[in-house]
Amino acid sequence: MDLEAVRTFAAVAEAGQFQKAAVDLSLTQQAVSKRIATLERALGVRLFARTPRGAEPTIDGQAFLPHARELLRVAERAAASVRVGRRPLRVDVLSSRGATAGLMRGFHGAHPEVDLDVLMLFDIDRAIEALRTGSIDATFRAVGAPGRPLPEDLACARVLDEPLQLMTGPGHALAGEKSVTVADLVGHRIWMPGVTPGTEWAAYYEDLVAAFGLTIEATGPNFGADALLDTVADTPALATLMGAYARIVWPAGHGLRLIPVVDPVPVYPHSLLWHRDNPHPALATLREHLATAAPAPGAAGTWVPPWTPVVD
Known part of the structure; x- marks a missing residue:
């Protein structure tokens, strides 16, 4: 009609x-x-x-x-x-427990006037296609991995370097350490069943293994964070790596330890991606917030893969 x-x-x-x-x-x-x-x-x-x-x-x-x-x-x-400015700002975060979800919670707290939709798209190719079609306004990713060039119509800003920590159960050989060097991890089994082949985080850990000779196992089904914590707590021979800003809670009886990794500090580089022609006014507000919401990335004494975007 x-x-x-x-x-x-x-x-x-x-x-x-x-x-x-x-x-x-x-x-x-x-x-x-x-x-x-x-x-x-x-x-x-x-x-x-x-x-x-x-x-x-x-x-x-x-x-x-x-x-x-x-x-x-x-x-x-x-x-x-x-209509631009009338619909919610749509932002993709990889996990509701991850560091970037925390960044978005902070943004919402600082700018409650911005109507916000938070999505979780697992696959980076799907996220990039969503940016290009306008289904989302921004996504948090580790970009630049080999074979994944960023399309020219997308822009990228590195917003957060998240330090990795070693998580062990109380019976692990390193459980009593206040910090461990990357070299200290050589020879220890690091179990990370969530490292899915072909993802940007798989590319990150492949480079980490190659650079320092670590042993990271991604075997077995991934039953989620709770099952991972249960296994690490009960298995003295296993440890895992965990982002320092992840929101993880475990039962007190697990006796899990979170130990900083140093010399160098391996950090996971989170970048914000958006389409260069995206006109949503709240996108600029988000970028301005992220520029000051976390410690500046690229600090001395940290390690990132060579394909990580350079900090402006």
């Missing part, structure tokens, strides 16, 4: 005259008459009766009027849902 014809019908019904409706709509009276005639043909009924006082809705016109107004309200809501 032609919404402009419906809008014209509602305007005539409100004004009571074709001429006044034409003025209200900035149209000629002939154009108004033509739209009403087209709508009447489409519906197969007469909508107005001409009277000395102007135009009055017929019985069919009176029946159609509330539906016409609802059609116009729905059309306005549909347009508002995608």
Whole structure:
């Protein structure tokens, strides 16, 4: 149904005259008459009766009027849902427990006026396609991995370097250490079943292994963080690596240890990606917030893969 014809019908019904409706709509009276005639043909009924006082809705016109107004309200809501500045800012974070989810919680706390949708897209290719189609406004990723060049229409800013920590159970050989060097980890089994081949975090850990000769195992099904913590707590020979800003809680009886890794400090580089032509006004607000919300990335004494974006 032609919404402009419906809008014209509602305007005539409100004004009571074709001429006044034409003025209200900035149209000629002939154009108004033509739209009403087209709508009447489409519906197969007469909508107005001409009277000395102007135009009055017929019985069919009176029946159609509330539906016409609802059609116009729905059309306005549909347009508002995608209108720049009216729809929520849509941001992809990889995990609800991860560091970038924490960044978004901080952003929401600092800018409660920004309507926000937080999504979790597992695959980086899917996230990039969503940026390019406008399904999301931004995504947090570790970009630059070999074979994953960033498309030219996307922009990137490194916003957070997250230090890795060693997590062990109480019976592990390193459980009593206040800190461990990367060299101290050589020969120890580090179990990380969530390292999925082909992901950007898999590329990160592959480079970490190659650079320092570590042993990282991704064997077995990934039953999630709780199962990982249970296994590490009960297995003295196993440890895992955990981001320092991850929100992880475990039962007190587990006796788990979180030990800083130093010399150098391996950090996971989180970057914000967005489309260069994205006009959402809250996107600039988010970028400004992230520029000061966390310690500046690229600190001395840290390690990142060679493909990590350079800090501006």
